[in-house]
Amino acid sequence: MHTTTRPSTGLTLINLLKVASAHHNELISLLSENIEAVVKQLPGWRESALLVSEDGHSVVISSQWQSAAHVEAMRADPRMQASLNKVRALASFESVLGHLVPTDARNAIDAEV
Secondary structure (H helix, E strand, O other), X not given: OOOEOOOOOOEEEEEEEEEOHHHHHHHHHHHHHHHHHOHHHOOOEEEEEEEEOOOOOXXXXXXXXXXXXXXXXXXXXXXXXXXXXXXXXXXXEEEEEEOOOOEOHHHHHHHHO
């Protein structure tokens, strides 16, 4: 049987960006630079990762934060606002803020065998 648990602390912010392949490299550079120069310095930030689609049209940013208040403070930071304006010029995006729900998929598969 497959089980899930909700972690007691922290939130995950997922941003899905859609970009024309002509702007793909520019977007990746902009996001990477912003994570290094701004995001890593912000209170409440834990980690970030970029996932780049094989076709070059999508980028997912996954970031771990201590709380929703930290995410809101990040969004309000003037450095982030400037960066978001540059991102919006290159790509459209949607955001989802929520809790990770770990699953024990490997053990569930093993139990069925």
